[in-house]
Amino acid sequence: MAVYTDVSDDELRAFVALYDLGEVLACKGIAEGVENSNYLVTTEAGNFILTLYEKRVARADLPFFIALMEHLAGQGVACPTPLRGRDGRALRELCGRPAAMVTFLAGMWPRRIQPFHCAGVGRALAALHAAGASFSMRRANDLSVAGWRRLFEACAARAGEVQPGLADELAAELALLEREWPQDLPVGVIHADLFPDNVFFRDRTVSGLIDFYFACTDFLVYDVAICLNAWCFEADGSLNVTKARALLDNYRQERGLTAAELAALPLLARGSALRFLLTRLYDWLNQPQGALVRPKDPLEFLRKLRFHRRVLSSRDYGLDG
Amino acid sequence: MAVYTDVSDDELRAFVALYDLGEVLACKGIAEGVENSNYLVTTEAGNFILTLYEKRVARADLPFFIALMEHLAGQGVACPTPLRGRDGRALRELCGRPAAMVTFLAGMWPRRIQPFHCAGVGRALAALHAAGASFSMRRANDLSVAGWRRLFEACAARAGEVQPGLADELAAELALLEREWPQDLPVGVIHADLFPDNVFFRDRTVSGLIDFYFACTDFLVYDVAICLNAWCFEADGSLNVTKARALLDNYRQERGLTAAELAALPLLARGSALRFLLTRLYDWLNQPQGALVRPKDPLEFLRKLRFHRRVLSSRDYGLDG
Numbered sequence: 001m002a003v004y005t006d007v008s009d010d011e012l013r014a015f016v017a018l019y020d021l022g023e024v025l026a027c028k029g030i031a032e033g034v035e036n037s038n039y040l041v042t043t044e045a046g047n048f049i050l051t052l053y054e055k056r057v058a059r060a061d062l063p064f065f066i067a068l069m070e071h072l073a074g075q076g077v078a079c080p081t082p083l084r085g086r087d088g089r090a091l092r093e094l095c096g097r098p099a100a101m102v103t104f105l106a107g108m109w110p111r112r113i114q115p116f117h118c119a120g121v122g123r124a125l126a127a128l129h130a131a132g133a134s135f136s137m138r139r140a141n142d143l144s145v146a147g148w149r150r151l152f153e154a155c156a157a158r159a160g161e162v163q164p165g166l167a168d169e170l171a172a173e174l175a176l177l178e179r180e181w182p183q184d185l186p187v188g189v190i191h192a193d194l195f196p197d198n199v200f201f202r203d204r205t206v207s208g209l210i211d212f213y214f215a216c217t218d219f220l221v222y223d224v225a226i227c228l229n230a231w232c233f234e235a236d237g238s239l240n241v242t243k244a245r246a247l248l249d250n251y252r253q254e255r256g257l258t259a260a261e262l263a264a265l266p267l268l269a270r271g272s273a274l275r276f277l278l279t280r281l282y283d284w285l286n287q288p289q290g291a292l293v294r295p296k297d298p299l300e301f302l303r304k305l306r307f308h309r310r311v312l313s314s315r316d317y318g319l320d321g
Numbered sequence: 322m323a324v325y326t327d328v329s330d331d332e333l334r335a336f337v338a339l340y341d342l343g344e345v346l347a348c349k350g351i352a353e354g355v356e357n358s359n360y361l362v363t364t365e366a367g368n369f370i371l372t373l374y375e376k377r378v379a380r381a382d383l384p385f386f387i388a389l390m391e392h393l394a395g396q397g398v399a400c401p402t403p404l405r406g407r408d409g410r411a412l413r414e415l416c417g418r419p420a421a422m423v424t425f426l427a428g429m430w431p432r433r434i435q436p437f438h439c440a441g442v443g444r445a446l447a448a449l450h451a452a453g454a455s456f457s458m459r460r461a462n463d464l465s466v467a468g469w470r471r472l473f474e475a476c477a478a479r480a481g482e483v484q485p486g487l488a489d490e491l492a493a494e495l496a497l498l499e500r501e502w503p504q505d506l507p508v509g510v511i512h513a514d515l516f517p518d519n520v521f522f523r524d525r526t527v528s529g530l531i532d533f534y535f536a537c538t539d540f541l542v543y544d545v546a547i548c549l550n551a552w553c554f555e556a557d558g559s560l561n562v563t564k565a566r567a568l569l570d571n572y573r574q575e576r577g578l579t580a581a582e583l584a585a586l587p588l589l590a591r592g593s594a595l596r597f598l599l600t601r602l603y604d605w606l607n608q609p610q611g612a613l614v615r616p617k618d619p620l621e622f623l624r625k626l627r628f629h630r631r632v633l634s635s636r637d638y639g640l641d642g
Contacts, residue, residue: 008432009522025427028361031350040349040361042368042427106346106363111329201330202344
């Protein structure tokens with residue numbers, strides 16, 4: 001739940017006047033998303049989303065994100081399309097923060113995941129990867145294996161507050177992942193945060209992907225591993241093999257996975273589980289005084305991590321080979 | 322900032338299907354309001370507001386609020402109009418809570434109050450009072466003088482945590498108000514919470530009044546006193562006489578104030594200041610663990626209360642007589 005910055009009516013009117021959208025009719029802060037302040041702005045031209053980028057998003061990365069959304073939308077991916085003002089710019093300032101207006105996407109994100117959702121996400125993810133192949137900008141994944149030790153060290157001393165022995169378990173896991181992380185899998189633009197609240201559906205069909213503010217250049221199959229963790233586990237921590245198979249089969253119908261990618265999947269899934277475990281653990285241990293955001297449970301991803309540690313091959317995800 | 326209840330896509334679709342609004346295209350939790358959960362629901366028929374009534378609003382009062390909004394809208398007041406489903410009902414259940422869909426109002430609430438805003442509110446308030454005259458239902462104001470002692474007693478022991486000596490000052494004020502509160506001023510439907518975030522403007526004109534969930538039957542001029550406190554003070558606690566005059570003059574152009582109402586205004590303004598001071602103090606001292614709402618400063622209303630205590634007559638509010 002976000003909205004950190006309160007935009008005044010005067011400031012908003014002046015901002016929207018830079019676009020060809022007519023008069024502002026309404027503006028409501030949206031209680032979703034954690035990183036940025038989002039507003040649903042209704043003008044005479046319809047509904048739009050206004051995002052103010054709060055400090056967690058690096059200013060230097062914004063041109064990458066804006067260009068990526070423009071590129072993907074141009075390739076037919078249903079994602080927010082940045083609007084350009086009459087001056088041709090998509091990125092500007094509002095209330096002292098970088099800000100952009102993007103198109104509004106129809107659809108709702110699913111609360112109760114069913115196999116057809118996983119199938120839809122698999123297809124949409126593969127289409128995203130295909131559309132990204134012609135995107136020329138690059139952005140390193142600062143939340144992949146090279147970034148985890150710094151996060152771990154910031155949490156290790158107090159990790160035991162969350163669960164006794166957690167620091168030792170994470171230290172061993174991290175050492176293994178640093179040692180065995182693959183080097184030469186197919187690389188491209190990945191979303192890197194395609195959780196259910198970032199995927200809109202209309203009926204049973206994906207109608208939009210949002211929140212590209214973790215997107216980066218990394219192994220494509222690492223994005224698959226992230227989705228496996230985000231979509232295919234039940235509340236009790238068990239993998240739902242039907243969902244995993246739906247996700248993977250549908251991905252592979254759009255973009256095949258090489259033998260090397262399939263072989264790497266269990267290790268990448270461990271890595272992805274560790275990544276979300278570490279960032280959630282950090283947020284859990286560093287809640288700002290009076291924060292309006294309730295941090296997410298880091299241990300959800302410890303259960304997923306342990307599951308993947310026991311996996312022998314990608315067959316355990318319901319695949320044939 | 323609200324949204325307490327998370328409505329799933331499935332539940333929302335089933336709910337909206339009871340109305341003639343076409344398919345749900347989107348639903349965003351709105352980060353405004355404190356009492357209820359509000360969603361901006363976009364359907365094929367346009368934008369609507371869905372409200373889930375949380376426990377602070379008494380179920381027994383909801384038929385009054387719904388009927389009042391219907392009545393006022395029918396009288397031409399720009400306020401949310403409850404939608405009736407195909408079964409004729411406006412009030413139903415969603416996620417175990419009472420819920421209603423209402424029309425979406427264009428406009429934005431003003432962050433930086435200028436005299437023209439106060440003029441607009443004065444006119445709109447008088448028009449609301451006129452439209453309410455033909456409304457037959459009644460609801461007692463449980464946050465008027467008869468309700469304050471209970472609130473005071475719940476806070477008195479810890480009021481000193483907020484400001485030393487506060488309990489004594491409030492006790493004396495409360496005793497005086499209980500003794501001198503008027504008995505026979507003109508009565509009607511009042512909004513009772515017409516703060517800036519409940520009044521939408523387009524350009525310089527009021528385009529909508531929202532949030533009728535404190536509306537009740539009480540002295541009409543008490544509503545004027547509430548608006549005086551809500552709209553006419555500067556951040557440093559001083560009354561802006563230009564704003565007060567704009568509010569009162571414009572109100573009186575639509576609905577005259579009797580000599581008795583004018584004479585009672587300073588005392589009613591003290592009472593209104595005490596009412597918001599007490600509810601904010603209660604919320605300040607009783608913040609739920611992990612609350613997502615930051616309570617408002619009670620002392621803002623202590624400064625206003627002290628101002629009104631020094632007022633000799635309504636002339637001090639900029640009026641001629």
